[in-house]
Amino acid sequence: MLDPATRRFRVGPGATWGHVAEKLGARGWAMTSGNYGDVGVGGLATAGGIGYLARAHGVTVDHVVAAELVLADGSKVRTDAATEPDLFWAVRGAGSSIGVATALELEALEVGNVVVGTFTYDATDAAGFLLRWSRYLAAAPRRLTSFPFVGAARRGQGPVAQAINVWADDDVDAAVAALEPMLGLAPVVDQRAQLVPYGALVPPGDSRHVGQQTTRIRSGFVPHTTEEDAAALARLLADPAVQVLEVRSMGGAVADVDPAATAFAHRRQEVFVSAWGTPGAAERFDAAWSAFAPHTSGLYAVYTSDLRPERVHDAYPGATYDRLAEIKRRVDPGNLFARGLIVAPAGSEAGRG
Structure with missing residues (x-):
């Protein structure tokens, strides 16, 4: 902890969000973070960070106030809004192109408990569900952020969507008012809601990482979901090469920031979509995503x-x-x-593609 008065804290190499959430939670604070406790702080906080508090508080890079870097020539530099401002701009969204972050300073949020509603839907009408969900979130109070995971039909069971919906404070009445309409988005299979510390969403995960992710993933941002976009998403989900669609609501505080203010420039789109491929179906998965890709605007580099x-x-x-x-x-x-x-140096052969 650097400055309790401004809630500024410092994170070093190897830190994961679950442990950071524990430390911040003890003070009644939080930081919008990765979905899981074992996500590394450095990678996410220099790339973007579309987390459970995004619509209320923006992406993680919006709360980075300083970074310490080792550059390609071995030199060490500290950067913030006043010192090396170009590097400060770049590290908030494209850090892996610029250098190695050895420390980050962020300003925590005054967020203690949050309301979490986990709703499971029959998503047989996947297009209808995704269209209704996206339209509702586009107009919802910004305290509400929602992440549906839509599983493809398997073994005679139709598609099922599980939405994790987070209201970013402890106002239970306001949360209920925002969550109840979501029970009408599709037939509800299961529902539960609880008031929990933010850290309960991202408990520490200290399992050993033994290799790179082998599942093929594609991602893109949808500016404003239309009926055509929703139908294309449903077709993508129906392809046997696709296991799961992960959809995240944006807007709200994410869009408050000028796209030019940080190297994470995807600020005006309403929805983030990623697809997870079925093992052994790489070519078909690539083809399925290519058919959907025209409905997107940009992708999330990490x-x-x-x-x-x-x-x-x-x-x-x-x-x-x-x-x-x-x-x-x-x-x-x-x-x-x-x-x-990785962004290539201007004027280099790699940068002329």
């Missing part, structure tokens, strides 16, 4: 296994890419940091 170099322009569109490429030319002209969807 939430995809499509690492073709041309995809980096979808992750960092237009002027965001150009600014990142110039910063990269200055701090990593040899493109040392080149793993994943």
